[in-house]
Amino acid sequence: MSLAGDKQTTASSWRDWLLTDTPHSRLQARLGRTYLGWRSFAGNPLAMAGLVIFAALVLMAIFAPLLTSHDPLAGDLGQRLLPPNDTYLLGTDQQGRDLWSRIVYGSRVTLMIVFLTAITAAPIGLVLGTVAGYAGGWLESVLMRITDVFLAFPRLILALAFAAALGPGIENAVLAISLTVWPPYARIARAETLAVRNSDYVAAARMSGASSLRIIIGQVMPMCLPSLIVRVSLDMAGIILTAAGLGFLGLGAQPPSPEWGAMVSSGREHLLDQWWISTFPGIAIFVVSLGFNLIGDGLRDVLDPREQ
Amino acid sequence: MAMPLLQVENLNIRFQTPTGISHVVRDVSFQMGREKLAIVGESGSGKSQTVRAILGLTPGQVTADKLEFNGENLLGLDLAQWRKIRGKRIAMVMQDPKYSLNPLMRIGDQLLESCRDGYAGKSAKERAMEMLVAVKIRDPERVYRAWPHELSGGMGQRVMIAMMLITEPELLIADEPTSALDVTVRLQVLAILDDLVRTRDMGLIFISHDLNLVGSFCDRIIVMYAGQIMEELDARHLNAATHPYTQGLLACLPELGRPVAALTTLQRDPAWKQQQGRRGTPQ
Amino acid sequence: MKASIRVIISVITTLLGLLIITFVIGRVLPVDPVLAVVGDHAPAELYARTRHEMGLDRPLWEQFWIYLSHVLRGDLGMSLRTSHPVLSDIASVFPATLELATAGTLIGIIFGVPAGVWAAVHQDRWQDHLVRFLGLFGYSVPIFWLGLMGLLLFYAELDWLPGPGRLDFGYEDMIEPVTGIMTIDTLISGDMELFKNALMHLILPASILGYYSLAYISRMTRSLMLGQLRQEYILTARVKGVSERLIIWRHAMRNIRVPLLTVIVLSYASLLEGSVLTETVFVWNGLGLYITNSLFSVDMTAVLGGTLVIGCVFIFINMLTDITYRVLDPRAR
Numbered sequence: 001m002s003l004a005g006d007k008q009t010t011a012s013s014w015r016d017w018l019l020t021d022t023p024h025s026r027l028q029a030r031l032g033r034t035y036l037g038w039r040s041f042a043g044n045p046l047a048m049a050g051l052v053i054f055a056a057l058v059l060m061a062i063f064a065p066l067l068t069s070h071d072p073l074a075g076d077l078g079q080r081l082l083p084p085n086d087t088y089l090l091g092t093d094q095q096g097r098d099l100w101s102r103i104v105y106g107s108r109v110t111l112m113i114v115f116l117t118a119i120t121a122a123p124i125g126l127v128l129g130t131v132a133g134y135a136g137g138w139l140e141s142v143l144m145r146i147t148d149v150f151l152a153f154p155r156l157i158l159a160l161a162f163a164a165a166l167g168p169g170i171e172n173a174v175l176a177i178s179l180t181v182w183p184p185y186a187r188i189a190r191a192e193t194l195a196v197r198n199s200d201y202v203a204a205a206r207m208s209g210a211s212s213l214r215i216i217i218g219q220v221m222p223m224c225l226p227s228l229i230v231r232v233s234l235d236m237a238g239i240i241l242t243a244a245g246l247g248f249l250g251l252g253a254q255p256p257s258p259e260w261g262a263m264v265s266s267g268r269e270h271l272l273d274q275w276w277i278s279t280f281p282g283i284a285i286f287v288v289s290l291g292f293n294l295i296g297d298g299l300r301d302v303l304d305p306r307e308q
Numbered sequence: 309m310a311m312p313l314l315q316v317e318n319l320n321i322r323f324q325t326p327t328g329i330s331h332v333v334r335d336v337s338f339q340m341g342r343e344k345l346a347i348v349g350e351s352g353s354g355k356s357q358t359v360r361a362i363l364g365l366t367p368g369q370v371t372a373d374k375l376e377f378n379g380e381n382l383l384g385l386d387l388a389q390w391r392k393i394r395g396k397r398i399a400m401v402m403q404d405p406k407y408s409l410n411p412l413m414r415i416g417d418q419l420l421e422s423c424r425d426g427y428a429g430k431s432a433k434e435r436a437m438e439m440l441v442a443v444k445i446r447d448p449e450r451v452y453r454a455w456p457h458e459l460s461g462g463m464g465q466r467v468m469i470a471m472m473l474i475t476e477p478e479l480l481i482a483d484e485p486t487s488a489l490d491v492t493v494r495l496q497v498l499a500i501l502d503d504l505v506r507t508r509d510m511g512l513i514f515i516s517h518d519l520n521l522v523g524s525f526c527d528r529i530i531v532m533y534a535g536q537i538m539e540e541l542d543a544r545h546l547n548a549a550t551h552p553y554t555q556g557l558l559a560c561l562p563e564l565g566r567p568v569a570a571l572t573t574l575q576r577d578p579a580w581k582q583q584q585g586r587r588g589t590p591q
Numbered sequence: 592m593k594a595s596i597r598v599i600i601s602v603i604t605t606l607l608g609l610l611i612i613t614f615v616i617g618r619v620l621p622v623d624p625v626l627a628v629v630g631d632h633a634p635a636e637l638y639a640r641t642r643h644e645m646g647l648d649r650p651l652w653e654q655f656w657i658y659l660s661h662v663l664r665g666d667l668g669m670s671l672r673t674s675h676p677v678l679s680d681i682a683s684v685f686p687a688t689l690e691l692a693t694a695g696t697l698i699g700i701i702f703g704v705p706a707g708v709w710a711a712v713h714q715d716r717w718q719d720h721l722v723r724f725l726g727l728f729g730y731s732v733p734i735f736w737l738g739l740m741g742l743l744l745f746y747a748e749l750d751w752l753p754g755p756g757r758l759d760f761g762y763e764d765m766i767e768p769v770t771g772i773m774t775i776d777t778l779i780s781g782d783m784e785l786f787k788n789a790l791m792h793l794i795l796p797a798s799i800l801g802y803y804s805l806a807y808i809s810r811m812t813r814s815l816m817l818g819q820l821r822q823e824y825i826l827t828a829r830v831k832g833v834s835e836r837l838i839i840w841r842h843a844m845r846n847i848r849v850p851l852l853t854v855i856v857l858s859y860a861s862l863l864e865g866s867v868l869t870e871t872v873f874v875w876n877g878l879g880l881y882i883t884n885s886l887f888s889v890d891m892t893a894v895l896g897g898t899l900v901i902g903c904v905f906i907f908i909n910m911l912t913d914i915t916y917r918v919l920d921p922r923a924r
Contacts, residue, residue: 148601149608152909153902154864157882161613161898164886165620241733245868248735249883264736268872271739272747279743282736290731297727365829387835395832407823412845422831471831 040302047298053291061107070098072105073256081274091276093266095256099276102258103284109259110288113174113243113252118232120178125185126228130220132186133193134212144190151183155238156245163251170259173252177242181235188231192224230299237292244285260285312339313479313511314362317374321357321366321535332357332368334535342478344505344512346522346543348557349532355515358532359481362513363398364390378478396424399472400481404488405464409456415467416452422474439470443500462493466500473504479511487516498525519546519557531557534581553580594917602910609902614658617895618651628892630671667896672888677896681878685900686771687757688870688877692862694797699804699858704851706805707812708839714817722809729806734865738799738872745795752795755874758788763876796873800865804858811854815847822846853912860908863901 019036023029041047060067070088075096082092090099132143150158162176196202196219205215246252247261255262260281267277321333333354338345347355360366361375364385375382377398385393402408410418416436423432430438433452440448443466456464465485472480482501486494502525505512516522522529523546531539531554539551549555556574618624625642626633633641646654661667667677710722745752753759757773758766762785769776774793777786819825820843828838863878870879878897885893 145604145608149605149612152605152609152906153612153898154861154905156864156867157898157901158612160867160882160886161616161894162620164889164891164894165616167621237731241731244733245735248733248868249871249886251886261733261735264733264739268739271743275743275747278736278739282733282740285736286732289733290727293727293731363830365826391832391834393832394830400830402823402827404823408827410824410828410842410845413842421828421833424832468827 037302041298044298044301046294047301050291050294050296050298053287054295057107057111057288057291060104061111064104064108068098068101068104070101072097072101072258081270081277083274084276090280091274093263093277094270094274097256099263099280102263103260103281106258106260106263106281106284107288109170109253109257110240110243113170113177114236114239116171116174117177117181117239117243118236120174121182122185122228122232124178125182125187126189126221126224128182129186129189129191130193130216130224133190134197134216134220140190143186147183147186150180153180155180156242159242159246160249160251163246168251168254170253170257173243173246176246176251177239180242181239184231184235185228188227189221189224192227193220196220196223230303233292233299234296237289237296240285240289240292311379313341313378314513315339315374315376316358316362317372319358319361319370319372319375321354321361321368321370323368332535333361336532336535336537338530338537338540340511340513340528342509342511343528344502344514344526346514346516346526346529347532348516348519348522348529350517352534353532354535355532356483359400359483359513359515362479362481363394363400365394395422395472395477396475397477398479398481399475399477400483401465401468401472401485403484405456405459405461405468406488408468409464411456413456414452415454415456415459419452419467419471419474422471424475435474436470439474440467442473442504443467443470444496445470460493461489462497465489465497469497469501469504473508476508477510479513480505481513481515483515484517485514486521487518494521520561536581538580552577595914598910598913602906605906606903609899609906610659610662611655613895613899613902614655616898617891618645618647618654618658621891624891628668628671630889662899667899668892670885670893670896671890672885672893677893680881680893681897681900683768683771684876684881685878687773687875688863688866688879690772690774690793691796691800691866691869691875691877692859694793695800695804695862695865696855696859698797698801699808700855702801703805703808704812707809707814708816708844710809710813711816711820712835712839719813722813726806726810729802734799734803735868735872737802738796738869741795741799742872753788753791755872757792757875758785759792762788796869796875800862800869803865804862807858807861808854812847812851815850815854816843819843819846849916853916856908856912856915860905863904 015035017028018032020028020032023032075092075098077096079088079092080094080096082088084091088098088100090103093099093102128143128147132140158180159173159176162179163173166172166176202215202219205219210218243252244259244261244264247259248265250262250265253259253262255266263281264278264285267274267279267281270277316339317337319333319336320331323330323332336354336358347358349355357366357368361368361370361372362377362382364382370383372383377393382393409415416433419436419439420432423435437448437452440451445451445463445466451459451463451467459467465488469485485501486497489497498521501512504510512526514522514526519529523543526543529541529543529546530537531541531549531551533553538553539549541549541554547558549558553574553576556572559572560574562568562571625638625645625647628645629637629641642648646657649657665678667681669675670677670680673680706722706725710719713719742754746754757763758777765782766773766776766780766785769779773789774786777789780786816839825838825842828842833842866875866877867879867882869875870877871883874880878901882894882897885891885897
């Protein structure tokens with residue numbers, strides 16, 4: 001048999017393995033479901049467009065030096081406030097910095113904020129939710145009440161208050177946003193924990209002498225991860241907009257760091273005559289947020305087709 | 309023979325699904341006069357879609373050689389034309405009044421909505437009250453002002469019947485009208501339906517999955533399976549059914565006074581799905 | 592009755608939690624809470640006096656108790672920037688935010704509900720896609736940027752609308768603040784020129800907020816409407832030969848009124864949040880601008896006061912939707 005024929009049988013045998021009606025392990029069943037979910041997602045052109053935008057963002061961040069020819073942080077004051085032209089693709093700002101370079105390098109800032117927020121907020125929610133769900137009783141009530149209180153605040157304003165108290169800087173902004181974003185994750189983690197708490201394999205683990213902590217970490221938390229990951233993806237767009245809002249207000253990444261929200265703000269005084277300084281960073285924020293929203297909608301369609 | 313009330317010839321209904329075309333009703337042909345015709349079949353047999361096509365209310369794609377009501381063509385009508393037929397000349401009663409009545413509208417208002425043209429000098433409200441009395445509702449004033457959730461299942465269904473018969477249609481379709489009711493209430497509602505249909509000289513299409521019920525209530529029975537007609541027979545000759553599917557259905561029915569060791573289950577022959585639409589015992 | 596009591600208890604505990612959080616933000620988070628209140632350039636004795644007043648030499652829970660009793664008396668502290676009590680500052684600027692949020696929500700309802708219905712009726716066709724796309728746009732675009740672009744287009748380029756501010760520059764002092772709502776106050780004063788001016792200034796910021804409201808309301812209306820159009824009673828109405836128009840507006844609409852009201856109220860609440868950035872862009876003298884100006888002056892007392900007030904308003908609005916839901920559904924009675 002030819003090599004090409006071999007490859008074809010391997011691919012189709014993988015597919016058959018994934019789509020079989022009788023999986024031999026939970027892992028196989030999970031992977032099969034994920035594969036089907038991916039197929040459904042891939043059939044949705046808008047969702048794929050979102051994925052393309054996300055990929056473009058990542059590539060832009062990685063290959064920033066290759067895509068730009070000017071320094072994003074230091075400007076040439078002799079070239080300030082220039083409109084888009086051949087040398088400066090999107091024009092220059094009030095310090096003579098190339099706007100295109102700043103936007104491209106700004107993708108790194110954006111990705112960093114989004115990524116750090118996700119890995120800060122998700123664990124907080126995961127821990128609080130699983131502990132609440134597993135422990136039950138007054139501990140659960142107290143923790144859920146705390147969750148409700150945080151949910152009662154409008155997100156931007158709470159993040160603003162936190163960031164104001166913590167001071168400027170990107171880590172503080174990440175912390176501030178994380179502190180406003182974790183409550184839904186705690187709710188999800190708790191719901192999943194409640195569903196799993198009385199299941200057989202948890203009972204078995206308990207009988208074999210595992211401590212509560214080990215059970216929570218080893219059995220319960222992994223069950224929460226899929227829903228949590230989905231929820232975090234759905235939140236991404238909102239996180240970006242909140243971060244941009246904080247940046248606009250001067251909190252978050254400090255100059256000369258090319259944070260898109262801060263760039264929009266800096267262009268305000270020159271809005272009427274040098275409109276490009278505020279306009280282009282805003283378009284960048286919009287496109288990235290749109291991309292995440294499209295991915296989120298696509299995920300939601302895959303997971304709950306009734307909603308259509 | 310007088311013009312049949314309804315003539316259906318090679319009716320086909322297809323649905324577009326993500327995995328291809330679903331052929332839900334295949335080459336269904338029958339006709340009826342002013343009589344009580346039953347369409348019997350299990351879930352998914354296509355009986356509901358067939359009658360919805362008669363009202364132009366199926367979301368599927370409808371094709372037929374002939375679909376005529378009193379000689380008038382029902383194929384390819386636009387919304388304005390359908391609105392002249394729906395409610396006025398053909399009406400339908402559905403299964404559960406809990407869902408088929410608007411929960412946020414008083415009964416009276418829903419009855420008034422049915423009233424379309426004038427009624428020989430009477431006001432619409434008088435006409436509505438008349439109908440409530442005709443369906444044997446004892447306190448029509450109270451029911452007129454009531455909300456749907458305040459009525460029992462039997463009363464709700466009687467209100468539905470009243471609502472649908474206000475305009476004196478020529479054909480009434482009843483889609484499992486008693487399936488959601490208690491057994492005792494069932495007989496009352498059937499009696500009312502029988503009486504009204506007879507006195508108004510209407511045609512009735514009665515959809516059910518209950519062979520016994522339609523055997524005693526209707527004049528003729530059509531048995532459907534997998535979108536096709538398996539057999540068409542006179543209700544009186546139900547026990548002489550020739551098609552194995554019908555015989556199988558009959559055999560499944562438990563009978564008082566004839567205990568069996570194990571209840572029979574229906575063995576479905578895949579060949580039944582392949583056959584062309586069949587006409588059974590001739591009239 | 593029991594349910595209402597439970598709601599009230601829940602609200603009270605949430606308010607308590609709110610106070611704890613603002614307290615923590617104000618006292619525990621900053622490295623030096625006194626500096627946060629008096630600023631970097633305060634003289635030593637002011638620092639010492641404030642430190643004593645804030646009770647920082649006492650245990651934390653006692654500090655919280657003092658804070659709580661102050662707040663319950665309406666004392667939210669003194670603004671560093673304006674030298675007025677924070678609460679009276681907030682009271683004077685809040686109506687401006689109400690004006691903006693109300694105008695925005697009205698725009699959201701007037702355009703959002705019909706758009707949602709239109710999309711639902713034409714599900715999966717171009718009308719539906721158009722409405723859903725406009726909604727998606729609204730969820731993705733940064734509000735402060737949209738405001739700036741609006742100013743750029745309608746004020747700078749086209750000169751159709753006036754620039755930032757609630758009235759043309761300098762006129763704000765000419766109006767007697769009766770309600771604090773500029774459009775109403777100018778109307779009361781009888782000066783039609785100023786009234787028109789106020790109205791024109793309101794249009795752009797209200798439209799920006801209105802767009803957000805519209806995006807949310809149209810999406811929810813579409814979803815609710817689709818849910819209703821699937822119901823059996825709609826089929827009954829069709830069988831009766833009722834016109835499509837009546838099916839939507841007499842039958843389906845009636846059944847989504849209550850959840851839609853909840854949506855509208857929640858949208859109103861979210862506009863209060865959106866006003867922070869919008870007021871900053873349009874220099875609109877409301878609570879949002881007050882908070883951001885306090886932020887720029889590192890006036891933590893004012894920032895926290897504003898946060899507390901908005902948080903309370905949010906909680907009350909949510910409680911309100913809960914109660915209205917119960918009251919308006921005849922089946923729940």
